[in-house]
Amino acid sequence: MAHRLLVRRVWTFTVKDVCCLPVFLSSTNSTLSFSTSLQWAAPRLNFLSLSRSLPRSLPPTFRREVSFNIQDKEDFTDRVINSDLPVLIDFHAQWCGPCKILGPRLEKAVAKQKGCIAMAKVDIDDHTDLAIEYGVSAVPTVIAMRGGDVIDRFVGLKDDDQLDSFVANLIGQ
Incomplete structure (x- = not known):
C-alpha cells in the first residue's frame, strides 16, 4: 500500500x-x-x-485535564489549597494494587462532573510529608477539599455508585 x-x-x-x-x-x-x-x-x-500546498492541520483543541500529579509542596499549595474548584486528592502508591483499580474509576467519576471538580494525585512514596500532614495511614486514601479545608475522606475501594455519590456530594456541599 x-x-x-x-x-x-x-x-x-x-x-x-x-x-x-x-x-x-x-x-x-x-x-x-x-x-x-x-x-x-x-x-x-x-x-x-x-508539494506546493499541504493540507492544514486542525486547530489545536484545549481540554481540561481530569487529574494532575502533584510535583512538590508548592505545587500542592497552588493547585489544591488555593483552587477555586473542589478538589479530590488521591493518595496512592505505585506498588498498591487497590490504588491501580481505584485511580481510573475515580477519574471516571470526576470526568462525569464536566469540569466542576479537580482531582490531584499524590504518590505517598514521593511526598511522605503530605501524607503525614493529612493523616494518611493506608492507601488508597481519598480526601475531598474545598477552599483548603478537608470536607470528607474515605480509605480503600468503593464501587462506582459510591464514588459517583461521593463526588456529587462534594459538589452539592
Whole structure:
C-alpha cells in the first residue's frame, strides 16, 4: 500500500515540482540515487515536502485535564489549597494494587462532573510529608477539599455508585 502511494506521488509530479528538484539538490550539495525499494538513498527526501500546498492541520483543541500529579509542596499549595474548584486528592502508591483499580474509576467519576471538580494525585512514596500532614495511614486514601479545608475522606475501594455519590456530594456541599 505504501509503495503504491509512493509511486502515485512520483507519477503525479508537476512540471513545477520537477523544476524545483534541481534547486533543492543544489542546495543540499549531494547526489541522489534510487534504491531498489523505491526510496531515496541519501539524503532522505520527502515527496510531500515538494508539494506546493499541504493540507492544514486542525486547530489545536484545549481540554481540561481530569487529574494532575502533584510535583512538590508548592505545587500542592497552588493547585489544591488555593483552587477555586473542589478538589479530590488521591493518595496512592505505585506498588498498591487497590490504588491501580481505584485511580481510573475515580477519574471516571470526576470526568462525569464536566469540569466542576479537580482531582490531584499524590504518590505517598514521593511526598511522605503530605501524607503525614493529612493523616494518611493506608492507601488508597481519598480526601475531598474545598477552599483548603478537608470536607470528607474515605480509605480503600468503593464501587462506582459510591464514588459517583461521593463526588456529587462534594459538589452539592
